[in-house]
Amino acid sequence: MSKQTPSTTALKTPLPATLLELRFEAARRLGCEVVPLDPDTGYLNEIRRGKTRRVLVGGLSSLNDAVAARLVGDKFHALTVLKSRGIRVPASVRCLKPDHFRNNDYAHLSGFGPGLSFAEQHGFPLVVKPNFGSRGLDIASVQNERELKEAIEQVWKRDYLAVVQERVVGFDLRIDFLDDQYLFGYTRSPVRLSGDGRSTLRELFTGEDSRFDGPSFEEHLMNDDIWQREAGHQGLTLDTVLPKGELLDFDTPILNLNRLCVGRRLEQLAEPWARLGIAIGRIFSMRHFGIDLKIQSLDQDPAQATVIEVNSSPSLSHMSRMGHLEAALQAEMRIVEAILEATPPALDL
Numbered sequence: 222m223s224k225q226t227p228s229t230t231a232l233k234t235p236l237p238a239t240l241l242e243l244r245f246e247a248a249r250r251l252g253c254e255v256v257p258l259d260p261d262t263g264y265l266n267e268i269r270r271g272k273t274r275r276v277l278v279g280g281l282s283s284l285n286d287a288v289a290a291r292l293v294g295d296k297f298h299a300l301t302v303l304k305s306r307g308i309r310v311p312a313s314v315r316c317l318k319p320d321h322f323r324n325n326d327y328a329h330l331s332g333f334g335p336g337l338s339f340a341e342q343h344g345f346p347l348v349v350k351p352n353f354g355s356r357g358l359d360i361a362s363v364q365n366e367r368e369l370k371e372a373i374e375q376v377w378k379r380d381y382l383a384v385v386q387e388r389v390v391g392f393d394l395r396i397d398f399l400d401d402q403y404l405f406g407y408t409r410s411p412v413r414l415s416g417d418g419r420s421t422l423r424e425l426f427t428g429e430d431s432r433f434d435g436p437s438f439e440e441h442l443m444n445d446d447i448w449q450r451e452a453g454h455q456g457l458t459l460d461t462v463l464p465k466g467e468l469l470d471f472d473t474p475i476l477n478l479n480r481l482c483v484g485r486r487l488e489q490l491a492e493p494w495a496r497l498g499i500a501i502g503r504i505f506s507m508r509h510f511g512i513d514l515k516i517q518s519l520d521q522d523p524a525q526a527t528v529i530e531v532n533s534s535p536s537l538s539h540m541s542r543m544g545h546l547e548a549a550l551q552a553e554m555r556i557v558e559a560i561l562e563a564t565p566p567a568l569d570l
Contacts, residue, residue: 240280240536247553272566284508352382391515406487416463423459478539511535
């Protein structure tokens with residue numbers, strides 16, 4: 222298998238901040254008009270080119286049908302389907318919020334019981350996550366029964382179903398596809414700050430990644446359990462100067478670009494990885510999708526990788542802010558062109 226080296230080339234360009242801004246800029250480059258249909262929220266928009274019009278609902282990909290999007294949006298069911306096809310996935314169990322269903326349906330799946338039994342079988346650490354949702358919200362790595370129950374209860378505040386999984390060792394690979402073609406990919410790794418005896422943690426964060434700058438990041442950081450576990454409990458603040466040679470490592474199995482991790486782009490993807498991605502897309506009958514995997518090496522057999530989840534509306538907004546704006550826009554142009562080509566011209570009413 223050919224060796225793949227992530228690109229670290231940065232583009233010095235003003236950066237769109239969101240998936241929609243990327244998509245709108247891609248549409249404009251393709252000669253489209255972008256018309257807001259709900260300007261109060263910005264959530265409903267239409268792209269127009271000639272007689273072709275397509276309504277966009279938030280950042281949802283309109284290239285996948287509703288059933289496919291619903292299926293992969295259900296993390297437990299999506300992994301169940303992949304496991305039935307012989308694809309490696311984490312061992313998982315679900316804990317339903319008590320009394321969510323009428324007549325006590327699925328009582329054997331409700332409460333902490335399934336998670337506690339899973340912990341007895343697999344041991345700690347474990348990962349707890351919402352069955353639905355994105356952006357790494359309410360995902361936690363737990364070390365004991367108390368933390369397991371707390372994490373499940375936290376999920377139940379937003380989602381009726383908490384998924385408890387074994388922790389899979391490795392680093393993260395994200396690969397996106399469009400119509401059986403590799404679209405974009407990157408590896409994810411935790412933030413690691415090395416002290417120089419002069420710089421504050423705020424300055425070290427900013428030097429690591431320009432996304433880690435400004436009051437919104439600082440506000441988000443103070444509520445991040447990864448920060449609290451690795452730094453907050455030590456009394457560290459963003460004004461702390463880390464001694465020279467001291468390492469602050471935010472190592473965690475929860476590698477999400479909305480959390481304390483960074484990404485490195487893969488300009489090319491070796492054929493065995495592409496074949497795996499295309500096969501997964503066809504299992505769910507999707508045209509546009511992303512796959513998150515835990516791997517040991519880009520040179521390993523993809524059959525030995527573990528699929529963590531599948532995403533039916535992958536976003537490149539974070540990578541655009543990490544020095545890959547032009548590559549992200551080129552990918553978005555391919556997506557918008559596919560959306561337009563799949564849309565029949567409007568009829569005059």
